Amino acid sequence: MIQVEDLAKNFTLHNQGGAVIPVIEGAGFSVAPGECVALTGESGAGKSTVMRILYGNYLAQAGSVRINGIDITRAEPRDILALRRETLGYVSQFLRVVPRVPTLEVVAEPLLALGRNEGEALDRARDLLTRLRIPETLWSLSPTTFSGGEQQRVNIARGFAHAYPALLLDEPTASLDATNRETVLSLIEEAKAGGAAIIGIFHDLDARERVADREIDVSAFTPRAA
């Protein structure tokens, strides 16, 4: 489902003397449907950078990332958007939404964008918000006013609204209490059972142990200082 080959990334800081900072070199791995792979490595090793390249958020200098056969490093913006709509989900650590949009719509949006029936999309959103224990009194409010933990859970609900065949998770269990953490882990297990290829960053070692089938140490792709 996801195939990464010989990926390289550096940042060129034009406004700081044109400094070139290599961050990833020779990254290669693949993830099969129904498999969950954890990216590991110390802070700054490039885990989030790899995730962002996989999502098409960062450009790569070399190599390829094939998701369902489409090379996201070379695809046209509209093909990447279609891929993100249908195939590739991403739960980031931060919720970014238009202020004023009610939580229920924020969660239903991925399904509405796919052209699903509104009733069906809202039912799915209610179901997820209930499972993630967001009180019903908050559903009609914008999540921008919520606490950090609540925003995180809204973000997860949104990320799981559509059954993406490929899913990227950036610390999905961070800042959650034990009950909610359990819910998120079961959502991940259900997605796996449904055949999703998942790549995650988990600082929560027990969570990683439980859902990940194998680990990839990103520091192996960190360029050595010359």
Place this chain on the structure above:
Amino acid sequence: MPPLLSVHGLTKRYGARIGCADVGFDLYPGEVLGIVGESGSGKSTLLNCLAGHLAPDEGQVIFDTRAEGPRDVLQMSEPERRMLGRTDWAFVHQNPRDGLRMRISAGGNVGERLMAVGARHYGDIREQALDWLGRVEIADERIDDRPSAFSGGMQQRLQIARNLVTGPRLVFMDEPTGGLDVSVQARLLDLIRGLVRRMGLSAIVVTHDLAVVRLLADRLMVMKDGHVIETGLTDQVLDDPQAAYTQLLVSSVLQV
């Protein structure tokens, strides 16, 4: 699926000075393209050339018309282009006063666009006007008020209703949230996004506000000195800008 709008080599000079130079892009149905850059970068010149308000010196603006398929708008006759401007195209000005008739009622402003495309039945026109005022969150009882009695945010929403009532397929927007309070901006953005999705509109939005394009645009074009210096997926251009100028632009935004 053919692009809705296909632009090639569009150039506009003001004497020796460049307005915009050799701009080209494709816009597909349902896509929102953001054009960003500082004042004087050529983004408004480009928008006005695309929308037929300014005559470019070179280039093609090919629009996929309903009746005859792709046609170069620049080669159309003036009446044909004006008809397009009233039906399939809409233009939302930064200043609502430029897009509204200030001396006629809110309902009249919306109804006028309908009459321009042939609507004649008073009851139907008023009903559609009411429907559209509702969609842009203007209360029914304001239908007979003149826009001069409205706040800036309401005027802008009325301008959007007036523009969208004829069901256009392509909307040009010039700083649609400029000059509005931040809270009103958010409301307007939410409104525009909802309309774009429900009506399957394509839009070209010119702004200097990077937060606006992040929420509204699928793709981004960065302009400087009349030239397009960077293009790409909106979040990619903002989070991993490649050109020196884009890096400066993005890093200059105050974080909130």
